[in-house]
Amino acid sequence: MLVAxxxxxxxxxxxxxxxxxTLTIDYAKVDGTxxxxxISQRPPQSGESAADYLHxxxxxxxxxxxxxxxxxxxxxxxPPRTHVQSVSVDGSTATVDLSRDVAQQTGTFGENGEFKxxxxxxxxxxxxxxxxxxxxxxxxxxxxxxxxxxxxxLTRSDW
Amino acid sequence: xxxxxxxxxxxxSRARIAGxxxxxxxxxxxxxxxxxxxxxxxxxxxxxxxxKTLTFTHVAWQSGERAVGVEDPAFGALLRALDATLTxxxxxxxxxxxxxxxxxxxxxxxxxxxxxxxxxxxARFAPFLLDREPYLPLNELLAALSLVAVQAGKxxxxxxxxxxLHVRNRDGRxxxxxxxxxxxxxxxxxxxxxxxxxxxxxxxxxxTGTQAIGEGVRDVVIRTTGRSQxxxxxxxxxxxxxxxxxxxxxTQVTAVDVVADAGSFTLTVAVSGDATYEWxxxxxxxxxxxxxxxxxxxxxxxxxxxxxxxVTAVRVHQNAAQSVRVxxxxxxxxxxxxxxxxxxxRITVGNAILGDVPRSGNGSIGSDVHANASTPSPPNVALVTxxxxxxxxxxxxxxxxxxxKFGTPHPYIPTNPHLIVIDPGHGGSDPGSVYHGxxxxxxxxxxxxxxxxxxxxxxWQVSMTRTTDTDVVAPxxxxxxxxxxxxxxxxxxxxxxxIAIHANAFSSPDVSGTTSYYSKPEDAPLARDVQHAITNALxxxxxxxxxxxxxxxxxxYMPAVLVETAFLSNPGxxxxxxxxxxxxxxxxxxxxxxxxxxxxNPPPTPPSQ
Numbered sequence: 131m132l133v134a135x136x137x138x139x140x141x142x143x144x145x146x147x148x149x150x151x152t153l154t155i156d157y158a159k160v161d162g163t164x165x166x167x168x169i170s171q172r173p174p175q176s177g178e179s180a181a182d183y184l185h186x187x188x189x190x191x192x193x194x195x196x197x198x199x200x201x202x203x204x205x206x207x208x209p210p211r212t213h214v215q216s217v218s219v220d221g222s223t224a225t226v227d228l229s230r231d232v233a234q235q236t237g238t239f240g241e242n243g244e245f246k247x248x249x250x251x252x253x254x255x256x257x258x259x260x261x262x263x264x265x266x267x268x269x270x271x272x273x274x275x276x277x278x279x280x281x282x283x284l285t286r287s288d289w
Numbered sequence: 290x291x292x293x294x295x296x297x298x299x300x301x302s303r304a305r306i307a308g309x310x311x312x313x314x315x316x317x318x319x320x321x322x323x324x325x326x327x328x329x330x331x332x333x334x335x336x337x338x339x340x341k342t343l344t345f346t347h348v349a350w351q352s353g354e355r356a357v358g359v360e361d362p363a364f365g366a367l368l369r370a371l372d373a374t375l376t377x378x379x380x381x382x383x384x385x386x387x388x389x390x391x392x393x394x395x396x397x398x399x400x401x402x403x404x405x406x407x408x409x410x411x412a413r414f415a416p417f418l419l420d421r422e423p424y425l426p427l428n429e430l431l432a433a434l435s436l437v438a439v440q441a442g443k444x445x446x447x448x449x450x451x452x453x454l455h456v457r458n459r460d461g462r463x464x465x466x467x468x469x470x471x472x473x474x475x476x477x478x479x480x481x482x483x484x485x486x487x488x489x490x491x492x493x494x495x496x497t498g499t500q501a502i503g504e505g506v507r508d509v510v511i512r513t514t515g516r517s518q519x520x521x522x523x524x525x526x527x528x529x530x531x532x533x534x535x536x537x538x539x540t541q542v543t544a545v546d547v548v549a550d551a552g553s554f555t556l557t558v559a560v561s562g563d564a565t566y567e568w569x570x571x572x573x574x575x576x577x578x579x580x581x582x583x584x585x586x587x588x589x590x591x592x593x594x595x596x597x598x599x600v601t602a603v604r605v606h607q608n609a610a611q612s613v614r615v616x617x618x619x620x621x622x623x624x625x626x627x628x629x630x631x632x633x634x635r636i637t638v639g640n641a642i643l644g645d646v647p648r649s650g651n652g653s654i655g656s657d658v659h660a661n662a663s664t665p666s667p668p669n670v671a672l673v674t675x676x677x678x679x680x681x682x683x684x685x686x687x688x689x690x691x692x693x694k695f696g697t698p699h700p701y702i703p704t705n706p707h708l709i710v711i712d713p714g715h716g717g718s719d720p721g722s723v724y725h726g727x728x729x730x731x732x733x734x735x736x737x738x739x740x741x742x743x744x745x746x747x748x749w750q751v752s753m754t755r756t757t758d759t760d761v762v763a764p765x766x767x768x769x770x771x772x773x774x775x776x777x778x779x780x781x782x783x784x785x786x787x788i789a790i791h792a793n794a795f796s797s798p799d800v801s802g803t804t805s806y807y808s809k810p811e812d813a814p815l816a817r818d819v820q821h822a823i824t825n826a827l828x829x830x831x832x833x834x835x836x837x838x839x840x841x842x843x844x845x846y847m848p849a850v851l852v853e854t855a856f857l858s859n860p861g862x863x864x865x866x867x868x869x870x871x872x873x874x875x876x877x878x879x880x881x882x883x884x885x886x887x888x889x890n891p892p893p894t895p896p897s898q
Binding site for chain 2: 162167236270275278289
């Protein structure tokens, strides 16, 4: 009896049909276009609120985006060691706090590609329409010596 | 290019069957010997990574295996040593680790599945919370970080395993990127024209055997020897040696000979046939010199030699399909003589240290040399041609209305339709990008001053945001203050156009070209005309016009463009940007673009009173 029960439970755990949840990650290629990757995202757990699941999705997508594609993929990447310190979601705006390493920018080409890819990635998540960037917890007009304005939430129409 | 990578445990049907069997056995065992799912009894786990002992104190047991807490200080130290970052906050279910490679490792509390990059795997047990701290399965965590625990006597070592290797041989230069959690720095054991042997000391490898990977590489042989403390991995890179195919013209570089003594250094490049050459040198402290022999193929062996004395390195390689580059690294800004002949070119590095050294030159090798013998090589020009005297900058006309403070007036009507404001990007305390000693702010200013003179000569009024190497407001002021001040020059003067001059840069030297950035719809025609004029006249790679969220173009009331003229980080573009002749042509091309726009887009006139 017990073995039958365990077998049934095992079938449910391992073979029950699932709808795979995915996230779309955009990377800026050096020719200025975006490359899109799809990664798996765990489906919401029972009891997990929609807000918590959205938060986890935004965090996972932002971390994947800032990490960039594997090294063999030629892409516009955030400066070395740049990482996501935290994310939050307020209405349809996702706020991403980046470590201060992001300030080691080299030019408009990099700035434009990095932030475009991050905004396109996060706004592909249902419910997110704009992205506010923070640097080390603070809102900034631009990065030091940079050209890209970060003061206000960014949307896809900014590109 | 391609990589080889590890594979993780399969999650297919075999894994499912194994999982079912394990679950059945565990369930049967639990019914016979009930135990706590996770033991909270404090444990420690000590291991040595790269000579440093790490003692994990946030250790718990689950299903007979260790789990480690993400707030464990030793775990944090290990991640720092691996150049990895942890993303987790109290209350979050996901634990994310970004490795140096980069790969994102993703664990979730309550879920046995975990991700390493885009590969999904299954752990023996799911991460769990203990005192609100996530605990991760240690074995899977170490494997995901490319580490394996090996016992060496009484010591447990965390041995890095090469899990990702990329080899590239381009333009005669071989690069190896290897990761074992952290990025590895190999030592070259031996090197010939056909192969290079790299040693990774203290590192094992999950990759073995002969692999066909990488651009310009025949194959790579990976071999791990020794155990525990003595482990090392040797990677032999067998290169594709280019055949000495002659160029269409048949011209070849047949030999490169060096004669060095205490007083001088002479390098003779033997060239069979006709060719042209162009040389450049970079300012101190970079002190590099290179000469490209165009229309020739390298028939002599490529070189990458280290020297001592005036010259510290010599490199000879096929730089492009029909161009051979000879590059010298100099100890200081020594005088260099370049003397072409019918049979090649001789480069002499002397003792004299020069202040304002010449930066570039060109000429011919072969039969043309005799024809031009009566014409000495022109004196080489300095990096930055002295700027024209500042005398004729137009300012806002008297009585101009005060600048708008909030929002862009629509439609924008310039109070001075003859005025163009030029903004040389950066300046003073902000150098912009710096490559090989060349500062973006210097190049931007030189181009802007040249553009000013061209426009003035064509009858325009011009106002500059800066005419010297200075901040517009104050050194080290806030970005908003500095950038808004530049816009204010144009907004307050009621100018017709705003033109920002910049030089681009990127982490990869392969990216080159010109881009004109704009923000507002009314900017686009101006960006298009300027971009078209530059790329048509100068032949730079056309990276197009790009809409972006740039401060100075957003906050200028009038049509505005930010021209990224070329890439300081690209050797070809750098040579262009350091050529005064090229910068002058660039300024004229920008002016052509502005005038095309102005002709086709007359400014709106104010409605009659």
